[in-house]
Amino acid sequence: MSCLSYYKSRFTRFYAERAVAGREAVGRAARRLGLQTPIVIESREELPEEHRNEHTLVAVPTRGNAVDRCPGSRGHVCCNYLTIDLYAGCTLGCSYCIMQSYRNFAPLVVNVETEPIIAAVQTIAAANPGRRIRVGTGQIGDSLQLDPLFELSRELIEAFAAEPRVELELKTKTDFVDHLLNLPRKGNAIIAFSLNPPELVGAEEPETASVERRLAAAARALEAGYRVAFHFDPIIRVAEWQAWYRAVIERLRGFPAERIAWVSLGTVRFTTALRDAVPPRAYMFDEFVPSRDGKLRYLQPERVETYRYVRRVLERAIGRVPVYLCMESPAVWRRVFADRCAFPVGSLFAPLKLPDAQRSSREPGQKARDPRPSGR
């Protein structure tokens, strides 16, 4: 199925708030959905109750902070990632996704006003001379699921191409990259793919692209001049986890290490609310303990074993690439990277200065210590 026929079958209604109804991205999306125009509303609160579901798209302007800190997780190590809520919501249906625990929320909200986002990132870059600014759009939605409709990532890539320290990451479980391949200036944009073994993709990520298609898309992105990144998150320790993850990592062999911006690792974690909201999943029957942020995680020694294993297999397959752990405790960081830290931690863990306008409830609350190996 092509992107456009996918959208037409998936989304049956398109609303736009009046403030952004006339924008080019909105008109473009409407045309591609086979509509003359979207239904114009004053605000998203007007949306009829029966249309507040995953078959509805809503275009809105930027509200609140255009760029924010990744909320991270209390008591866990913060990597200073910044997030842009460009696409909020997702219909890929992954069983482990926190959004499954508030499914009745539903319409997919698209922030089509990119100028405040671009200005905010530029301000942050200016306030942090010499620092890398890692920013991504894949925090509360898939970066590319809706992007061929709206083409908002193109606006960001082109704007940040002039900012050598800004690394814009577009994180996806789709293979929708083709609309980005021919951009003349790509800057430090990184196209990132979440990966899991095909067996788990089939069972737990029902509407995502297959691993094969994701890797083919990664190869096309690489060929077009982008750097790529891979996220093994969530890693699920099924009985065959070692063989399965080794097999999928083996498929990265063709990717040159110097073109891989980073690889992140995270084991599956969830709240009890999520566990109660989704149909019973066999992997949730494993042994989990509550962590400091209240989420359930595998036992610490098993997480450490998992990360060490995946990191070792990665190194054998593609060589040394920057590897980091997502939402993990300092204790786990120290145990996994006891030999050395694969990521340039010095620049990673010093908090970024956010100008007043961008300060929010998401000030780095973790206060987790620098996880670099201690003397012990």
Add this chain to the structure above:
Amino acid sequence: MRSVSELLQSPADFDLFSESETPDERLLEHGVHAPVLLWARAKDRPVVWGWTLLRRLSALGIGEVATVSVWGDGAEALALALRAEGRAGAYSWDELRRIGAGIRRLGLTRADAQFAELVMGRRGSVLREVERFEALPEVLRTTVRDGMLDLKTAERGAGLPESVLGVFVEGAARLSFSQRRVILGLLYEFCVLGGRPAGEVIGYMRTAFADPDPPAALRALRFPRLSELERRFGEIRDRNLSGSGVELQPPPGFEGSAFQVRFGFETRAQLLKRLEALQKLESRCDELFELL
């Protein structure tokens, strides 16, 4: 005054409440009790409140009773009956079912919420509460009716095989309320989340019920690796610190990197004893760190 036997023949639409020991029999013999309420608007002037009183008066051979006629529609009549009974939040499940049936019979389904305070002592829906109770398998209805489980916990057990529930109920009688709740939660994880066969889970339960601490025994079967960490920790602690007066704690769930020690002392000798024990522990602390 009206004839007790005649009133007992009237339509029993409002006969909703269980038999009661109050007022005391001697008070009844002296005619000290509330009057029976009759619904004046209905054709047969049915008894709205006083059914249990009438039966007791009849059993005592008392032939007449004072009555008061009340007006108003069905909702008002039912509300009066509930106010006269005055046991909000204390009705048994059998009474709740009869009250729910009464609400339906009077065509008050949509007005159900207005009785919630009078029936349950809180906001909500009486009918929904009754439906939830009625949706439970019989064996769980019995445990809720007998006060062994609350409704919410029992609902968690609704997806369990009957054979598992049967063994649970057998063993649960000697447990505390919170222990039952813990065990039912673990059974839910075994059967629903883990898809374990009923026979296997029954085996776990029998093992647990044979243990002095059934929830801990069942938890150890559900979390064998965490239990093994706890066992190894206990073994290291006892081997190195037993009798030393030093307490050692792992981080909760073995999550983190810091163990904690605590001790007090009153004499130099005590302090020396604690420090020697800690020194012994220090020489073997790699064993501890391996647990994290």
